Amino acid sequence: MFHEEAIRVLRSLGYFVDWKILNAADYEVPQVRERLIIMGNKLGRRNLFPKPTNHRISAQEAIDDIRQNMDSFKNNDPMRHTERIKRRFAAVQPGETARDAMDRDPSLGNAKITKQCYRRMIPTDPAPTIVANFVTTTIHYCENRNLTAREAARLQTFPDNFEFQGLKTRMSWQTGLSQFEQIGNAVPPRIGKLLGQCAIDVLKCNTEAVSAAELDAQEPKQLSLFSSRTAEDSDSETASQPQFNGTKRGRKSRFAHIYKQIENLQPNCALRITTDTPEEFFTFLKGAMRRRRIEYSLSRSADGNATITVKGNTDEN
Numbered sequence: 681m682f683h684e685e686a687i688r689v690l691r692s693l694g695y696f697v698d699w700k701i702l703n704a705a706d707y708e709v710p711q712v713r714e715r716l717i718i719m720g721n722k723l724g725r726r727n728l729f730p731k732p733t734n735h736r737i738s739a740q741e742a743i744d745d746i747r748q749n750m751d752s753f754k755n756n757d758p759m760r761h762t763e764r765i766k767r768r769f770a771a772v773q774p775g776e777t778a779r780d781a782m783d784r785d786p787s788l789g790n791a792k793i794t795k796q797c798y799r800r801m802i803p804t805d806p807a808p809t810i811v812a813n814f815v816t817t818t819i820h821y822c823e824n825r826n827l828t829a830r831e832a833a834r835l836q837t838f839p840d841n842f843e844f845q846g847l848k849t850r851m852s853w854q855t856g857l858s859q860f861e862q863i864g865n866a867v868p869p870r871i872g873k874l875l876g877q878c879a880i881d882v883l884k885c886n887t888e889a890v891s892a893a894e895l896d897a898q899e900p901k902q903l904s905l906f907s908s909r910t911a912e913d914s915d916s917e918t919a920s921q922p923q924f925n926g927t928k929r930g931r932k933s934r935f936a937h938i939y940k941q942i943e944n945l946q947p948n949c950a951l952r953i954t955t956d957t958p959e960e961f962f963t964f965l966k967g968a969m970r971r972r973r974i975e976y977s978l979s980r981s982a983d984g985n986a987t988i989t990v991k992g993n994t995d996e997n
Contacts, residue, residue, distance in 0.1 A: 681933075682990055683699070683716055683960075684934060684958075684960065686842055688952065690720045691898045695801075695896065696720060696721055696722070696724065696725075696727065696865070696890050696895060696898060697715075697719070697720040697777070698719050698726075698727040698729075699716060699717065699718045699719070700717055700719075700721070700729050701716050702715060702729070702730070702871070703712070703891070704870075704904060705736055705806040706736070707730060707874060708733050708735055708736075708808050708870065709836070710736075710741065710742035710807055710811060710834075710837075711739075711808065711809060711868075712806050712807070712808055713809045713810070713834045714809075715867075717875065717880075719875075719882075721882050721883075723883070724890050724895065725890060727779045727882060727888055727995070728878040728881050728891070730871070730877070734874035736805075738803060739806060739808060740804065740821055742779050743831045746831055746834065747820070749997050750828075750885050752856055753829045753830045754840075754843050755859055756828045757848065758828050759815065761824070761826075768789060769819055769824035769825065771784070771785055771788055771822045772800045774800050774801065774821060775799070777798055777800075778797060778798035779797070798816065799817060799818060799819070800802055800818055800820070800821060801818060803821040804811065810836055812860060812861040814826075814863075818832075829848060829860060832860070832936055833863050833895065836863055837870040837871075838866075838869055839867045839869075840862070844859040845859075846858055846859055858914050914958040926985055933964070935964060935968070938951075943974065947990055947991060949989070950986045950987050950988060950989040951987075955986065965978070965988075975990070975991040976988055976989060
């Protein structure tokens with residue numbers, strides 16, 4: 681995977697590297713937007729990530745004033761929907777998509793719309809992720825229309841005086857980036873500012889020094905992952921461990937061989953995962969097991985080791 685290769689290359693160049701998945705909603709950005717952030721430095725200092733705040737901003741709190749005074753904002757021309765589309769949007773409840781409404785009421789039409797399109801925002805929650813084609817993914821929380829460019833920009837934390845140039849939307853044969861693409865592809869300015877402040881603290885050596893042992897531990901190398909064992913002998917020493925190829929790339933998951941061993945475990949058997957396992961393994965574990973319909977429990981000890989115990993296959997329930 682690209683981010684794994686990027687981390688490997690950065691470490692091979694002498695950077696001390698950390699990574700973290702940040703959700704913009706945890707930093708007073710009024711949308712749920714999870715993104716991988718990689719931080720690295722050659723100063724021998726610990727990398728720094730912004731601390732989450734306790735205040736989540738809802739979609740209504742963020743853009744309600746725009747709705748009440750549409751003509752006072754730049755880049756704020758709403759889409760001109762047909763009456764049929766307006767009627768369809770009117771049937772969509774908060775958190776639902778147009779597909780949900782059409783399945784409930786066939787009179788709304790039979791267009792081929794997936795559940796990834798035209799979702800109405802929940803007014804009391806942060807907005808869903810603002811993407812480059814948000815005109816087809818998001819419905820206003822209380823009006824029967826898509827978001828305007830200005831409303832999406834506000835959800836991205838752009839200041840109201842930042843004016844977007846170019847076409848509002850763009851057809852495939854047209855050149856340049858549309859206003860919607862510029863907004864949806866952007867890093868929220870607030871997140872950029874917070875990360876910049878963290879980088880400044882590292883550059884000023886305001887973070888802890890990294891020990892020589894930690895620096896050595898980040899040298900590129902093959903990582904041994906775990907050995908198979910039963911729950912009864914979980915405290916015994918691990919046997920010879922298979923080697924993990926950190927340079928393998930392609931569409932196949934780098935952890936595919938691990939998931940296969942988990943699939944082959946009998947109920948109440950477990951795998952021990954050692955401290956040198958890449959942290960991203962745990963990030964992807966839940967989704968991988970859900971796709972395979974495998975129920976499991978994960979326990980992690982203070983010394984950094986972890987144990988995955990298979991409970992069974994959900995197809996058997």
